[in-house]
Amino acid sequence: MQGKDYHSRTSYSRWKMTGHALDWDHRPDLYKRYPGVESVALPRKGGALGTASLWDIIDEAATGNARAIDLAGLAELLALGYGITGAVRYPHETFHYRSAPSAGALYPCELYIAVYDVAGLAPGLYYFSVIDFTLKRLRSDDIGGFTAENAGAGLALTLFITGIPFRSAWKYRARAFRYVLLDAGHLLGNLALVARGLGWPGRIRCDFDDAATGRLLGLDGRREAGVVRMDMGSREDVFIPAGTIPALPAEICAASRVSDRETVYPEIEQMMAVQPFYGVTAAVDFPVSAVLTHRPVQWQAAEAPTKTATGCPAAQAMVQRRSSRNFIDRKIPADKFNSLLSLLGSCFRGGLSAGPTPARYLVPGFIAGAVDKVDPGFYLFDPEAGQFALASPGPLTRPMADACLNQEWLKNAGVHFLFMLDPGRLADACGPRGYRYAMIQAGFLGQLIYLGATALGLGACGIGAIYDDEAQSLLALSSGSVLGYLVAAGVVKKTK
Numbered sequence: 001m002q003g004k005d006y007h008s009r010t011s012y013s014r015w016k017m018t019g020h021a022l023d024w025d026h027r028p029d030l031y032k033r034y035p036g037v038e039s040v041a042l043p044r045k046g047g048a049l050g051t052a053s054l055w056d057i058i059d060e061a062a063t064g065n066a067r068a069i070d071l072a073g074l075a076e077l078l079a080l081g082y083g084i085t086g087a088v089r090y091p092h093e094t095f096h097y098r099s100a101p102s103a104g105a106l107y108p109c110e111l112y113i114a115v116y117d118v119a120g121l122a123p124g125l126y127y128f129s130v131i132d133f134t135l136k137r138l139r140s141d142d143i144g145g146f147t148a149e150n151a152g153a154g155l156a157l158t159l160f161i162t163g164i165p166f167r168s169a170w171k172y173r174a175r176a177f178r179y180v181l182l183d184a185g186h187l188l189g190n191l192a193l194v195a196r197g198l199g200w201p202g203r204i205r206c207d208f209d210d211a212a213t214g215r216l217l218g219l220d221g222r223r224e225a226g227v228v229r230m231d232m233g234s235r236e237d238v239f240i241p242a243g244t245i246p247a248l249p250a251e252i253c254a255a256s257r258v259s260d261r262e263t264v265y266p267e268i269e270q271m272m273a274v275q276p277f278y279g280v281t282a283a284v285d286f287p288v289s290a291v292l293t294h295r296p297v298q299w300q301a302a303e304a305p306t307k308t309a310t311g312c313p314a315a316q317a318m319v320q321r322r323s324s325r326n327f328i329d330r331k332i333p334a335d336k337f338n339s340l341l342s343l344l345g346s347c348f349r350g351g352l353s354a355g356p357t358p359a360r361y362l363v364p365g366f367i368a369g370a371v372d373k374v375d376p377g378f379y380l381f382d383p384e385a386g387q388f389a390l391a392s393p394g395p396l397t398r399p400m401a402d403a404c405l406n407q408e409w410l411k412n413a414g415v416h417f418l419f420m421l422d423p424g425r426l427a428d429a430c431g432p433r434g435y436r437y438a439m440i441q442a443g444f445l446g447q448l449i450y451l452g453a454t455a456l457g458l459g460a461c462g463i464g465a466i467y468d469d470e471a472q473s474l475l476a477l478s479s480g481s482v483l484g485y486l487v488a489a490g491v492v493k494k495t496k
Helices: 003-009 054-059 071-082 143-152 165-197 210-217 250-256 266-272 314-320 334-349 397-403 408-412 423-455 468-475
Strands: 039-041 084-089 094-098 109-115 124-129 134-139 157-163 202-205 225-232 299-301 363-368 377-382 387-393 415-421 459-463 482-490
Touching: 003 165, 003 266, 003 423, 054 165, 054 314, 054 334, 054 423, 071 109, 071 165, 071 314, 084 314, 109 165, 157 165, 157 210, 165 202, 165 225, 165 266, 165 314, 165 423, 210 225, 225 423, 314 423, 334 415, 334 423, 363 387, 397 408, 397 468, 415 423, 423 459, 423 482, 468 482
Parallel strands: none
Antiparallel strands: 039 134, 084 094, 109 124, 109 157, 124 134, 157 225, 202 225, 299 387, 363 377, 363 415, 377 387, 415 482, 459 482
8 A cells, every 4th residue: 555545545634534442451561571581680770861952962063983882772762762751650550661762652662772793782672661661581592694784784783663553553543653753763863863962873674675674573464563773883774684584483473462352454564564665765855845735935044053943962852852732822932933944954964863764755844833033834844945935824823733632731832843845746756655754754844843942941741633625724734734733832820
């Protein structure tokens, strides 16, 4: 199934929504279980990122040496990337929040590490167990020749992000694969930022052999599949060789089942199916204004933020980040808003962007509601040029809140950051995996807004629940273009 078809079939429409009761007796387990598998405790020292801000990290080119990658650094990468950052105690359980946001806090993504050359850690394949901060060693051999090939390319490790769609589908049904991709982007954003801050060069890859990856990681392909990977220690392109990886035991593969009653949605199953890739994918930087039915007015340069508008250190922002909905009707200071725009721009200009190449697979924009020195309206944003242009004037945060399933709290957010894409154009340019590129990149960029807002003392919250046709009409998007993701940011009510 192409992304265009999937997006269309899973669209929300106000007059076609059907009720859905949550089956609490069969709620999915948020943690995979590998009983009897060797565990490696991760050190909890931390502090390697120091006081560097998000802006410092993105602006600084990665210059590290792959040989410097060690267990302590890997532990920090995992802790800040996907570690537990808070807990809420209920009468019958304790719920844990993580450093990466997730739709409905259902955390469909899992993280695996293929280790080739990491000081203090034996080569092999490991699963990151979030709940007890350990690595579960799934393979202790040479990974069927995979280690040798990658070691020859100078790699130290490969991070694999997978998705278990039923965790999200339990609540969001067939639409859940959208959230799996967005959540993978959130997680990838954290990992890429920490790796860059540690000086570890890496390469993000959405293209890989699906079947071989599943076999390597011991996945049940119908319940869990690879979404994106990140190779560290070399920028060379490396693919898993098919047919050379011995299968893991059946009990390992069975861990992909997270509930004793799982509903299968054909739309998700088809999107998870093995999809061909082109090896090296061409960029698809279509004009920013191509998503509109009309031409925006004159472009203007975004103001550069002052040095003081970078807030708290990046590591602190990752730990403190939460999804905030308690926005108040107060203007975002111009310097803080410009700092958020600069994060998105620096991401592309500095080569830190999710996708098989450092390119744009979507069009960013924003609705300004209460932003100092920016008139209310819908704007397109060109991140490479650092410019924005008014597409539609007027107060639009309230009608956009209505288009987001009437979530009233959205109308008080100072700004709605928008990530728009054209699934048909992506399929033409990138093949069937193009939809993955754009939605993962939307989550990646959304995570930058989450972290930037946190660092600046603002709140942020991502929204994927959208009446798709209403958003398209409100923004006057072209017939093939859609709003893939919205991240609201603004001043929030202070809590004691």
